[in-house]
Amino acid sequence: xxxxxIDEMPLDSSFKFNFSAKDNLCTIDFQTRAGxxxxxxxxxxxxxxxxxxxxxxxxxxxxxxxMDEFGFGTFCTNSGYGVPRNPFDIExxxxxxxxxxxxxxxxxxxxxxxGVSTGGSISCPASFCGxxxxxxxxxxVSRYGLVDYGNSLDKVGILARSSSMIKNHFPTIAGSDPMDxxxxxxxxxxxxxxQIDSIAVPREAMENIHPAVMDSFLRALDIMRDRLxxxxxxxxxxxxxxxxxxxxxxxxxEASTNLAxxxxxxxxxxxDDVTQHFNDYFSSVRSKNFGKEAKRRILLGTYSRxxxxxxxxxxxxxxxxxxxxxxxxxVLKEHDLVATPTMPFIAPRFSEIERMKPIEMxxxxxxxxxxxxxxxxxxxxxxxxxxSMPTGMQLVSQHWSEGVLLNIANMWEGVFxxxxxxxxx
Amino acid sequence: xxxxxxxxxxxxxxxxxxxxxxxxFSRDLEEVLEYFSMLDEAPxxxxxxxxxxxxxxxxREDEVGxxxxxxxxxxxxxxxxxxxxxxxxx
Numbered sequence: 001x002x003x004x005x006i007d008e009m010p011l012d013s014s015f016k017f018n019f020s021a022k023d024n025l026c027t028i029d030f031q032t033r034a035g036x037x038x039x040x041x042x043x044x045x046x047x048x049x050x051x052x053x054x055x056x057x058x059x060x061x062x063x064x065x066x067m068d069e070f071g072f073g074t075f076c077t078n079s080g081y082g083v084p085r086n087p088f089d090i091e092x093x094x095x096x097x098x099x100x101x102x103x104x105x106x107x108x109x110x111x112x113x114x115g116v117s118t119g120g121s122i123s124c125p126a127s128f129c130g131x132x133x134x135x136x137x138x139x140x141v142s143r144y145g146l147v148d149y150g151n152s153l154d155k156v157g158i159l160a161r162s163s164s165m166i167k168n169h170f171p172t173i174a175g176s177d178p179m180d181x182x183x184x185x186x187x188x189x190x191x192x193x194x195q196i197d198s199i200a201v202p203r204e205a206m207e208n209i210h211p212a213v214m215d216s217f218l219r220a221l222d223i224m225r226d227r228l229x230x231x232x233x234x235x236x237x238x239x240x241x242x243x244x245x246x247x248x249x250x251x252x253x254e255a256s257t258n259l260a261x262x263x264x265x266x267x268x269x270x271x272d273d274v275t276q277h278f279n280d281y282f283s284s285v286r287s288k289n290f291g292k293e294a295k296r297r298i299l300l301g302t303y304s305r306x307x308x309x310x311x312x313x314x315x316x317x318x319x320x321x322x323x324x325x326x327x328x329x330x331v332l333k334e335h336d337l338v339a340t341p342t343m344p345f346i347a348p349r350f351s352e353i354e355r356m357k358p359i360e361m362x363x364x365x366x367x368x369x370x371x372x373x374x375x376x377x378x379x380x381x382x383x384x385x386x387x388s389m390p391t392g393m394q395l396v397s398q399h400w401s402e403g404v405l406l407n408i409a410n411m412w413e414g415v416f417x418x419x420x421x422x423x424x425x
Numbered sequence: 426x427x428x429x430x431x432x433x434x435x436x437x438x439x440x441x442x443x444x445x446x447x448x449x450f451s452r453d454l455e456e457v458l459e460y461f462s463m464l465d466e467a468p469x470x471x472x473x474x475x476x477x478x479x480x481x482x483x484x485r486e487d488e489v490g491x492x493x494x495x496x497x498x499x500x501x502x503x504x505x506x507x508x509x510x511x512x513x514x515x
Contacts, residue, residue: 045497139478152476181483182476242467249461256438263439265511270503274512279439281512287441295440299431299450300457302438313461319469325477326470359456375477399478 001084001094001103004030005063016058017169020104021051021114023064024071025156026145030061034147035069035097037080038289039268048145049180050114050156050173057172062111065100070259071118071149072293073097074364075353076125080291083350087129087421088389092347095125098159102129105159106420112169113159118149119247120368122157123380127342127392130382130418132409133159134166137399138375139186142177150254151182153247153372161420163381163409167191170402191403196411198231198335199224199395204240205340205367216384216391217341220416227415232339235331239323243370246324248362249304249317250373256301259294262286296358325374332398337408340367342380342392371396379405382418390419426451426458 003023021027024034026044033039047055055061068078076099077083084099086092087106094103098115102125105113115122117135126133134157141156148154156173158166171191176184201221206214224230264271264285271285290298304313331338344364353361371378376396383393397404431451435442442450503510 043501045493045501137478138476139480178483178485182480184483185479185481239468242464245461245463246467248457249464260439266502271512274503274510276512278512278514283439283441286439290440295442295446296450296453298438298440299434300454303430303434303454303458304461306434306437313464316464316467316469318475319471319473320464320467321477322470322473323468357456358453359460362457362460373477 001066001100002063003033003035003066003079003081003100006061010060014058015060017060017112018062018108018110019054019059019112019114020063020065020101021048021061022098022101022116023067024116024147025051025114026147027051027061027064030064032064032147033081033268034071035067035079035081036289036291036294037269038262038286042268044145046145049142049177051145053172054114054169057169065098065104065113067100068097069291069294070147070255071097071116071121072255072297074120074124074361075348076100077350077353078291078293086347089347091349092389093128093350093353095128095343095347097121099125101159102126102131102133105129105131105161109161111160112165114173115157115159116146117155117157117372118153118251119372120365122159123342123368123378123392123394124365126159126380127390128347130390130420131159131161132163132166132382133157133380134170134402134405135372135378136170136174136402137186137377139182140189140377140400140402141173142180142183144177144179148258150251151258152254153251161418163379163406163413167406167410170406187400189402191406193407194404196230196336196404196408198233199337199339200233200235200331200335201339202235202237202240204237208344208366209341210345212386213341213343213345213391216386217393220383220393221339223415224412228411233335235335237327237331239320239327240370242320243324243373244363244366246317246320247369247373248300249313250321252297252301253304253314254301256298256305259298321373324370328371328374328376328396329398336397336404338396340394342367342394346386346389346391367394375399377402377405379409381409381412383416385419426455
């Protein structure tokens with residue numbers, strides 16, 4: 001689960017807490033490879049802002065966690081540096097792309113993991129590994145020092161065993177950073193407790209879900225109704241159906257642009273033959289060192305942006321995103337939260353994943369993608385155990401209202417006990 | 426998807442694809458693009474931005490400064506004397 005780990009724990013007890021950083025966050029004293037062979041050997045000369053802020057607050061960075069290459073994946077099976085195994089069942093996936101982060105948060109007590117979400121890469125592994133994962137509003141946490149996947153979609157967040165652990169450290173990483181302009185229009189963070197009266201459940205999110213997972217989710221809603229006195233309302237949000245294709249168009253388009261910088265010149269791996277013409281030099285390094293999924297997404301994104309296709313795909317996707325944002329705003333005016341299961345199934349076995357086609361893997365994200373596309377903050381909390389595997393519930397709130405999410409998660413922890421694998425107590 | 430199309434996309438993206446990759450990715454792209462075509466019937470707003478939230482332009486004073494130690498950067502590059510080495514231009 002770690003792509004790089006500290007050699008020895010320092011004897012110095014001045015550190016107040018331990019944390020790990022997903023390997024797409026730049027760190028001075030560890031390599032930063034974002035799960036890709038093309039960045040092998042890359043040692044950034046600076047720390048990403050979230051890392052720097054946690055260190056300044058007394059955090060000890062113990063290592064970099066493994067991830068799908070550049071964030072491309074739902075099962076953490078696309079890393080150039082091994083595949084992390086689910087702490088509950090080693091034949092099963094950790095989820096992705098912050099798979100290592102979720103595994104570390106699950107197995108290590110008193111540990112918080114920095115993760116990153118573009119389309120659900122904090123929620124998914126949090127659900128599969130039975131931990132809490134907070135994905136803040138887009139722009140709440142600085143992305144300075146984050147290896148870009150999709151600039152209008154990436155968010156840095158936290159995974160941990162409980163919401164109170166997240167609440168303790170979230171204010172440290174949140175807040176404007178002049179080095180990331182997209183973090184500078186945020187209102188003040190408000191983590192005060194609020195009244196939570198009503199949760200909306202979209203009908204569109206209740207289909208194509210494994211029956212046992214749906215069962216857990218419905219039982220969780222019953223608990224919220226009976227023990228927390230929260231009203232549950234079914235609503236309809238028709239644009240949710242279109243969130244997934246819109247997301248993949250935007251994400252692959254942005255990714256294909258962002259990955260153009262990896263050409264054997266400035267970061268990581270260099271080409272071996274400088275007598276080649278530069279186009280051949282770039283193509284050679286890229287073809288040898290990008291994984292299959294990276295190539296697939298680069299091709300998809302490049303195609304979507306090409307003259308003749310741009311209007312149909314890229315511009316349409318932008319306008320669909322706006323519809324999704326408006327629809328959520330409408331629902332969240334009447335209700336405090338939107339709830340769905342986090343993933344449509346429990347962590348799959350590696351043998352099952354091998355048989356999945358790319359389109360099937362993309363469609364597994366249909367529950368996590370909508371809030372990610374809309375830049376809305378969301379939290380995944382364990383809400384049940386199916387065949388001894390955890391399953392999660394995802395709660396979404398309005399832009400900038402992370403306090404409501406930490407509040408509901410805290411309330412939830414008062415009425416539901418999380419389980420962790422026996423291992424390291 | 427026509428073979429010329431995937432080749433053109435790969436050329437623009439600076440990727441050399443093997444025969445097998447060309448066939449496989451062609452098929453994958455077709456399946457995914459078929460799925461993307463759902464967007465044709467999607468409701469879309471007329472006004473939209475590039476970001477999901479409002480962002481501000483952040484400007485700074487026009488003062489000379491260096492955030493990162495140039496020595497560190499030089500160590501990472503393939504140098505020849507004090508020149509950075511790269512692939513052939515012509």
